[in-house]
Amino acid sequence: MAEQYWIGGFYIDLSRNQITQNKQSQIIAPKALAVLTYLAENQGKVVSHDALLAKVWQNTVVSPNTLQRSIAQLRKALGDDSKVQVYIKTHAKQGYSLECDVRWHEHIESVNLNSSQENVVDETPVIEANSSEANSDINNATITAAITPARPKPSRSSLISISIIFGIMILGIIGYQTLPAKQPSQLSFGELRALTSTDSKELASIYSPDGQYVVFHRYSQEFCVNNIWAKNTKTQQEFQLTNNFDSYGSHSFSKDGKNLVFIKTGGCSQPDTQKKCYKLMSLDFNRALGAPQSPNVLLECKNSAIRNPKWLNNNNIALLQKFSDRWQLISYSVNENKSQVLYAIDDGNILDYDYSVTDDLIALTSFHVDGHYYIEVLNADGQLVSSHRIKYPEEIANFRLIYPNFSPLKKQLIFSTGRQLFTLSHDGQVTNISLPLDEPMGTPTFHPDGNRMIVIKGRYDSDIVSMPISQIAQAQTEQVQSQQNISLSVLERSIVADESAILQPNGELIAYKSERSGEDQLWITDGKGSQQLTQFPMDTYLFGMDWAADGKSILVNANNTLTQVYLDSSQKSFPLEYAVVQLFQWDSSNNSALLLIRSKGILKFAELNLTNSEIRIINDNTVNWALKSENGQLVYTDHMARFWQQGPVEDQLIEALEGQGREKQRFVIKDNVIYGINEDFQLWSYALNQDRFEIITQLPNNIDDLSDINQTQLLMTVEVSSKKEVVELSLSE
Known part of the structure; x- marks a missing residue:
């Protein structure tokens, strides 16, 4: 398939994910360009929704409006819209068609050398020197000579100037290539696929440290049984890790990925001050992949609630513990079988927290005496790094509780309010990711490589x-x-x-x-x-x-x-x-x-x-x-x-x-x-x-x-x- 082609006055360059017209380039998501290319290959024909989904998202389950979002993005880039359909036409209950002529070229060098300079300029992609998107292409950049009519031989001084400029460009490219890889400046999500699909309820999911497995609860309402399961994301093989075990808490892996910890509710003598008992449990993950195991009890609480365990890099386990109506963050030492308070608020309360293995930092949301919500960052030993009031945008109600997790963006966390995703900076700024979902999704958790995340989707x-x-x-x-x-x-x-x-x-x-x-x-x-x-x-x-x-x-x-x-x-x-x-x-x-x-x-x-x-x-x-x-x-x-x-x-x-x-x-x-x-x-x-x-x-x-x-x-x-x-x-x- 050709990597460059023209649709009317628009130049499509698949190698750079760009659409260019009149020297103005736009970066387009690869999946959206794949949709456009398939429509171009069938120019003038109606291509069904199913055919587009099968072609572009092969063997992947995506949200029903994923294709519609790609079409909307393409129409915006082509100056089209859903009402005035010049380029991409909608055929009700059938599909889409590309109505404009398509000109194909196998290589950019195949442009007719006898064409006029004006035509070459119109059809050659231009990357603006100051655009942020241009920087991402430098590592794979190719230098293409501009095609111009013959000109007089340049003077010696001109050649020297050109050599100096060229040398500076080479040094700039070499210098750029030696810089560490940049983190994305913003999050933009593409396809969505189901990792579990049964009649049971699957929830409380996390990735293993190597990213190979997803661990989750699977609750069968028919049999009233809840077990912990793991799924290999590459082979799709599933493993039942426990046997008829009634655990209802979130999980956390040890840094080496060998053990899991989680909370079990009930299963002890009747407590005096609360309806249920809480136990911190551990499980040998590798052994459980071979056959379901019985977890070990690390800690039992009859008169206080515990939740949200996180295994720290120092091999202690952080968790939230509730006495009366206040939550405090504690660190539990498995080896010494004792705990210490990492962080507590005397005239307020802790709502939730997350831990970054990479940064060895804790981020928690809390209520303060002034009645507002705060985002606070701590070292793993509980030392306060920063504390800022969360500044809610108009899209979020004033008293809405948020439960953020770390993201691949520097000093940014991510959370869901249901059908919307947001980032939360360490200084309290909230930004909408602009991805309205078709139904509520919660507890976003990123893969170790930072290129994907899992969420719980429910109805x-x-x-x-x-x-x-x-x-x-x-x-x-x-x-x-x-x-x-x-x-x-x-x-x-x-x-x-x-x-x-x-x-x-x-x-x-x-x-x-x-x-x-x-x-x-x-x-x-x-x-x-x-x-x-x-x-x-x-x-x-x-x-x-x-x-x-x-x-x-x-x-x-x-x-x-x-x-x-x-x-x-x-x-x-x-x-x-x-x-x-x-x-x-x-x-x-x-x-x-x-x-x-x-x-x-x-x-x-x-x-x-x-x-x-x-x-x-x-x-x-x-x-x-x-x-x-x-x-x-x-x-x-x-x-x-x-x-x-x-x-x-x-x-x-x-x-x-x-x-x-x-x-x-x-x-x-x-x-x-x-x-x-x-x-x-x-x-x-x-x-x-x-x-x-x-x-x-x-x-x-x-x-x-x-x-x-x-x-x-x-x-x-x-x-x-x-x-x-x-x-x-x-x-x-």
Whole structure:
């Protein structure tokens, strides 16, 4: 195939990845040029999407809009667009065609020597001397003589000047070649391919130090089994490293790649201050490649949580440890079996951190006393190198938590907010990579060579279902315990998450949140059709909503900020100085709300006066869900899924509900009766005034949550499917 050709007045040089017109050159991604070349080879013919994908991205799974992005890039370079299609024409549901004439040349030297100087200038590629793209071609540069008409013989002084200039050019090229390789100045991603593709959930993925393997969790929902797996990225062979092991933490390799560490939850005697125990485990990676192994326990915590272990170059293991509500970064010595605090914030909190084996540096994000988020860089011994406030751009909500990892760019980290990728510099500057993804992807982690990264791509599909109250009465009367006897009606169905449905007071509407428009938005339905009420920006997440007593508006927590949304889609914001983590309940009559807020990085259970923005801290406990009954009794569940009722002196544990809570699940209250679902998927009720507990009926095992109840129906969320997989994004060449 020819490496140079012309499309109209545009000169295409595949060897330099350039399109040139009138001495102006543009660097184009190789895959985009491959698309253009294949269209040029079939000039005037319609080339299908499948044919283009098969030709350009052979044996690679790519995102559906990858081809569209390449076409858009080519049209921009050719001065074309999707409306005025002069060069590349779209054929609906068929493909694309190149409409302009193509002139092929096997070599640049094959230009007709008798052509006029004007034509040669038009058709010869020009690299601007001051362009950054030109520098990348110097190592492979070839010197091509300009083709010009015969001129008089140059003078001796001219020859000397030319020799000096030529010598300077040679020295410049030699000097450039001796410089160390430059890191990329910015990140630009090309193709995307799936590394895992099963019916299970794959997550928590990392590369091995040599880049040969990807290690990840694989969770089978059907068999309730979670194991650690490895996949050889070259041979595609998979290896099960553990056998029926319930680990749920991220992994880290030792520097030599021989061992793995990770966190296991549960599996020890019942702790006093938390629901689960945490164990730091190690695994001999090479032995596990031969056959599944039983990991070794390095450290066990019954009264503190640990997460995110990272193996340091000094062979210690860094991890985050939580006492009460504060996280601190510690370093654990395996040889000495003891730990020391590397970094802690007295009047703030640590959010997350990452470690660079190459730079031997730790980068962590944290909350400070001023209420802002910071990026801090430490040496491996905990010495602070730099600390800067993170400067959020408009694309990211003010209170959005970010979890950055090191990137191949110097002093730059990378993170995802869902469908967008950003870099974060050591001095707190955030830059959009300009790669809107078709669906959320998280936890970006780079390959050791810096040319690709893995992310977790997931989708959750849930529906809103209704259960008639008459069935509850029948179950209570007849003591029906079998789920075959219950009838659930689907109220809202899509291929994405529809959940958190709440009933309009004294009305027929149901409000719920849905991702059907791309991200979380507030929707309402009357049973005949749905209407989208909000247009929140990309990567929005809703954490709680509740109707006003008159049923004319809804208070919603969108991106950690409270917004009152009316039925005509108009809005009223309530700007606060702290993040609203969860909205539990809105008492519109008294204009107050029950909230979980984050202040200086610490979670607090509070009641907010929306009229004057005054806040009353109820307690400093981690509260999963909270509601007030009709007679004003406050009930909440704590981090151990225990039920508490507020008392005159101190809060009282509701002993009748011991073991009936589900971690991070809600309950509802109607007529001073609490309704909930336990770990065995049993629907239960508890009458507050009579202190009476009853198991009502058995529910299907795919019931995810209980959201509301009235005189006629009970609303729940049912999980249809949940998918997570490991995919790889490659940097554009």
